[in-house]
Amino acid sequence: MNTSWSRFNVSSVIFGFAFLYLPILLLVIFSFNESKLVTVWGGFSTKWYASLFKNQGLMDAAWVTIRVALLSATMATVLGTLGALALTRYTRFRGRILFSGMIYAPLVMPEVITGLSLLLLFVAVGFDRGFWTVTLAHTTLTMCFVAVVVQSRLITFDRSLEEAAMDLGATPFKTFLYITLPVILPAVISGWMLAFTLSLDDLVIASFTSGPGATTLPMKIYSQVRLGVTPEINAVCTLMIAFVAVGVILTALLNRRREVQRVQDEQAALRG
Amino acid sequence: MNRLFLAVFNRLTIGVPYLWLIIFFLVPFAIVFKISLSETAIQMPPYNPVFDGVDTAEKLKSLSIANYTFLTEDPLYYRSYLSSISTAGIATFLALLIGFPLAYGMARAPSTLRPTLLMLVILPFWTSFLIRVYAWIGILKPEGLLNQLLIGLNIIDTPLQIMNTYYAVYIGIVYSYLPFMVLPIYSALEKMDYSLIEAAQDLGCTPTKAFWKITFPLAMPGIIAGCFLVFIPATGEFVIPDLLGGSSTLMIGKTLWNEFFSNRDWPVSSAVAVILLMLLVIPIMLFQNAQAKAQEAGK
Amino acid sequence: MKSLGNIRRSFAPWTDPAAKPYIAIENVTKVFGDFTAVDDLSLHIFQREFFALLGASGCGKSTLLRMLAGFENPTKGKISLDGQDMAGIPPYKRPVNMMFQSYALFPHMSVENNIAFGLKQDGMAKSEIDDRVQSMLKLVKLDTFGKRKPHQLSGGQRQRVALARSIAKRPKVLLLDEPLGALDKKLREETQFELMDLQMELGLTFVVVTHDQEDAMTMADRIAILDKGRVMQVATPADVYEAPNSRFVADFIGNVSTFEGKVEKSGGGKLEISANDGFAINADTNETYEKGSSIWFAIRPEKLKLSKKKPTQSGTNAMEGEIWDIAYLGDMTVFHVKLPGDKVIKISQMNASRAVDEPLGWDDKVWVSFAPDAGILLKG
Numbered sequence: 001m002n003t004s005w006s007r008f009n010v011s012s013v014i015f016g017f018a019f020l021y022l023p024i025l026l027l028v029i030f031s032f033n034e035s036k037l038v039t040v041w042g043g044f045s046t047k048w049y050a051s052l053f054k055n056q057g058l059m060d061a062a063w064v065t066i067r068v069a070l071l072s073a074t075m076a077t078v079l080g081t082l083g084a085l086a087l088t089r090y091t092r093f094r095g096r097i098l099f100s101g102m103i104y105a106p107l108v109m110p111e112v113i114t115g116l117s118l119l120l121l122f123v124a125v126g127f128d129r130g131f132w133t134v135t136l137a138h139t140t141l142t143m144c145f146v147a148v149v150v151q152s153r154l155i156t157f158d159r160s161l162e163e164a165a166m167d168l169g170a171t172p173f174k175t176f177l178y179i180t181l182p183v184i185l186p187a188v189i190s191g192w193m194l195a196f197t198l199s200l201d202d203l204v205i206a207s208f209t210s211g212p213g214a215t216t217l218p219m220k221i222y223s224q225v226r227l228g229v230t231p232e233i234n235a236v237c238t239l240m241i242a243f244v245a246v247g248v249i250l251t252a253l254l255n256r257r258r259e260v261q262r263v264q265d266e267q268a269a270l271r272g
Numbered sequence: 273m274n275r276l277f278l279a280v281f282n283r284l285t286i287g288v289p290y291l292w293l294i295i296f297f298l299v300p301f302a303i304v305f306k307i308s309l310s311e312t313a314i315q316m317p318p319y320n321p322v323f324d325g326v327d328t329a330e331k332l333k334s335l336s337i338a339n340y341t342f343l344t345e346d347p348l349y350y351r352s353y354l355s356s357i358s359t360a361g362i363a364t365f366l367a368l369l370i371g372f373p374l375a376y377g378m379a380r381a382p383s384t385l386r387p388t389l390l391m392l393v394i395l396p397f398w399t400s401f402l403i404r405v406y407a408w409i410g411i412l413k414p415e416g417l418l419n420q421l422l423i424g425l426n427i428i429d430t431p432l433q434i435m436n437t438y439y440a441v442y443i444g445i446v447y448s449y450l451p452f453m454v455l456p457i458y459s460a461l462e463k464m465d466y467s468l469i470e471a472a473q474d475l476g477c478t479p480t481k482a483f484w485k486i487t488f489p490l491a492m493p494g495i496i497a498g499c500f501l502v503f504i505p506a507t508g509e510f511v512i513p514d515l516l517g518g519s520s521t522l523m524i525g526k527t528l529w530n531e532f533f534s535n536r537d538w539p540v541s542s543a544v545a546v547i548l549l550m551l552l553v554i555p556i557m558l559f560q561n562a563q564a565k566a567q568e569a570g571k
Numbered sequence: 572m573k574s575l576g577n578i579r580r581s582f583a584p585w586t587d588p589a590a591k592p593y594i595a596i597e598n599v600t601k602v603f604g605d606f607t608a609v610d611d612l613s614l615h616i617f618q619r620e621f622f623a624l625l626g627a628s629g630c631g632k633s634t635l636l637r638m639l640a641g642f643e644n645p646t647k648g649k650i651s652l653d654g655q656d657m658a659g660i661p662p663y664k665r666p667v668n669m670m671f672q673s674y675a676l677f678p679h680m681s682v683e684n685n686i687a688f689g690l691k692q693d694g695m696a697k698s699e700i701d702d703r704v705q706s707m708l709k710l711v712k713l714d715t716f717g718k719r720k721p722h723q724l725s726g727g728q729r730q731r732v733a734l735a736r737s738i739a740k741r742p743k744v745l746l747l748d749e750p751l752g753a754l755d756k757k758l759r760e761e762t763q764f765e766l767m768d769l770q771m772e773l774g775l776t777f778v779v780v781t782h783d784q785e786d787a788m789t790m791a792d793r794i795a796i797l798d799k800g801r802v803m804q805v806a807t808p809a810d811v812y813e814a815p816n817s818r819f820v821a822d823f824i825g826n827v828s829t830f831e832g833k834v835e836k837s838g839g840g841k842l843e844i845s846a847n848d849g850f851a852i853n854a855d856t857n858e859t860y861e862k863g864s865s866i867w868f869a870i871r872p873e874k875l876k877l878s879k880k881k882p883t884q885s886g887t888n889a890m891e892g893e894i895w896d897i898a899y900l901g902d903m904t905v906f907h908v909k910l911p912g913d914k915v916i917k918i919s920q921m922n923a924s925r926a927v928d929e930p931l932g933w934d935d936k937v938w939v940s941f942a943p944d945a946g947i948l949l950k951g
Contacts (some may be wrong), residue, residue, distance in 0.1 A: 009376065017392060026411065057454075108504040110508020112508050
């Protein structure tokens with residue numbers, strides 16, 4: 001579209017972003033609150049960050065959450081990439097409609113339903129609830145998001161690259177390993193990051209499918225929120241936001257750098 | 273030799289995720305359905321299993337839809353379903369009102385600015401959902417920041433009661449799901465060729481008319497996708513009505529949670545889930561349809 | 572004996588009945604659903620030929636090329652390379668290589684690694700690979716570009732890398748899919764001759780798919796013109812232009828004016844036609860035609876002459892008309908002349924001198940004339 005940015009447009013963008021970021025900003029500010037209240041400013045202090053690290057319950061929960069997220073994101077990326085390949089490469093196989101339905105449905109399914117159903121599965125087979133059930137549940141939920149991300153990249157992937165590789169003597173497996181995978185890697189990595197964040201953040205499914213000893217951070221935050229809040233919660237939240245924000249911003253900057261470099265290269269090539 | 277390997281590789285690519293989804297997605301639904309037909313019991317697990325291989329024929333007779341009839345007797349349930357649908361619907365509409373101008377503004381921005389804007393919209397999504405909802409508690413409370421601001425500016429005298437009302441739930445849903453509404457609309461608008469608007473104006477349309485006759489219809493696939501992506505999950509939303517809505521708001525996600533964790537009545541929760549699923553099946557299928565069509569068009 | 576076309580060809584293995592074709596396409600049919608892309612097609616291509624598959628979009632030429640490469644399998648029929656049946660042999664096991672229309676350069680690999688890719692698949696020793704890659708780069712004049720990535724190259728440079736990569740393995744047959752499609756006019760002309768020189772130097776067999784007549788006419792030893800999955804004619808460029816075997820081919824290549832008519836008198840090396848709109852045409856031919864049968868007379872625009880006065884030489888065909896339209900192209904001028912009966916034909920004249928004494932203009936009355944051996948007789 002054209003680049004005429006009218007005043008209405010600018011103000012709607014500003015309003016939209018203000019709406020999105022203001023609550024987060026306030027949260028971060030009040031994590032440095034001196035007083036115990038979350039809404040009345042009592043002065044600047046970092047004491048809540050200090051007490052945070054002494055809170056064993058929170059630290060344990062954080063550790064569990066990170067392990068679950070790492071494991072489930074990796075499994076989900078493998079499964080989701082395979083699923084995306086299956087959907088884009090094989091146009092006819094038995095049960096394709098069912099398969100594509102199962103891939104897209106968790107994207108919109110209310111989490112209470114998915115959580116409940118997975119819990120009942122684990123109970124029915126006698127699987128003790130704990131670290132592994134949460135991980136399996138998260139893998140199932142997030143693999144669908146990975147599949148959608150990878151699929152949208154595969155659709156625009158130039159198949160003639162694979163044909164060229166095979167024409168030059170590479171078997172289909174080698175073609176996948178040396179040509180397809182490296183080219184779609186950025187999408188696969190985005191998928192991993194998406195799966196990681198979704199797992200890190202999930203409350204409902206974790207509540208249903210987790211067990212003793214495997215309390216996740218969102219579960220802990222939620223239970224404390226119900227009891228009563230102190231700025232310690234704000235501090236945890238701020239740290240989580242900072243952690244993710246740094247990751248996303250770094251990735252975006254790296255991409256920008258690569259893109260700028262690429263445009264420069266192309267222009268240099270045109271000049272000879 | 274290579275042939276065999278190829279055939280196995282193909283089978284695995286489809287088979288592995290397929291199998292996984294059948295085990296962890298399809299089978300659980302079947303179990304939910306089965307349990308919704310069984311009796312509640314004070315035991316662990318808290319239900320009498322209907323199918324366990326023994327006397328299946330006998331047990332089949334004892335299948336009861338008692339749980340379902342129970343749901344129809346207590347008005348709590350159908351009021352929850354109705355209120356969930358209406359709340360999600362209103363919130364979806366509000367999200368559209370806020371999300372569309374935002375997406376439109378982003379699509380019209382200078383192209384060097386757009387990737388940054390896109391990243392800014394996606395960033396809150398990567399931060400914790402729970403955290404963002406929690407942030408709103410501090411703002412919407414009677415002694416919260418919003419009321420402090422309004423009273424401080426002398427716009428109102430007594431604090432507004434927003435927490436524990438449906439308004440808080442609307443705000444919460446719109447806030448949390450806004451990126452889901454903005455991204456599809458932005459992507460549809462960005463693909464639009466601006467010279468279409470110029471052509472319309474050249475042929476005599478005012479800017480406003482050009483918007484309604486050209487821009488809006490072309491953005492429609494994005495609008496529809498965005499609405500589905502907000503409405504369907506919002507209907508079964510739990511965290512937002514629980515933290516922001518309090519006891520005076522009825523949403524089926526909360527009802528299901530209470531039924532399960534507080535009443536420990538697994539069969540009834542299952543029945544609630546099944547009915548919710550049936551209500552959502554049509555929107556879900558419509559969404560799948562729209563996705564499939566968009567894929568074809570993309571090719 | 573006169574020969575068609577104004578150059579002499581010494582390389583013509585297709586005229587030798589004992590020569591064995593290197594590529595034998597036998598009664599090949601390819602069906603996609605209910606669409607027949609290639610219909611019972613047979614072709615023989617000989618070693619060291621520069622062979623062109625020419626046709627409009629949808630004629631089946633790309634499908635045929637892909638079947639040669641192994642990306643599609645014929646629904647019916649047989650394809651053999653050097654006597655070996657290619658049925659069931661996947662692309663990575665065939666002795667052919669392909670240069671793709673989109674170049675298909677691997678974006679994550681440097682130019683050197685792109686060229687080396689096929690050699691690595693064969694398990695060649697590293698030092699050999701390096702040598703071969705360097706010689707390929709020299710061949711396509713990209714000596715210093717080895718370490719660059721595809722996005723750091725211009726369109727013409729990418730085309731050369733694609734070419735180098737496809738001949739690096741020294742395949743017996745090279746398939747080229749619209750190789751000049753993305754190049755601008757100047758570059759295209761240069762590259763046409765470069766490809767021809769390369770092919771002769773390396774002694775390879777080239778099969779080129781193109782929709783551009785000029786490419787095919789300039790580069791190919793023989794052209795196969797395809798329409799709707801069938802071969803209409805296979806011949807040298809001169810034969811295709813001066814002796815097309817059907818109205819389709821005559822129309823497809825270059826410009827042509829056609830007269831439809833009936834045979835009046837035939838025999839003794841001569842033929843008289845009474846064409847529609849009342850023209851009488853005398854043609855030289857060794858064949859005899861049945862009196863009263865339908866016939867078409869086709870003639871190329873450069874074989875027609877224009878004059879203000881009626882030509883008097885006996886045997887010359889002459890018609891009167893008026894100049895309807897003029898296209899001045901610099902090196903030549905194309906006149907559209909309207910004949911009685913409202914038929915418009917094209918006559919082209921080279922502008923051999925810079926100035927003319929009596930220029931022709933719109934609405935001038937002129938005589939169009941042509942020799943009896945200047946046209947082509949077609950039955951359909």
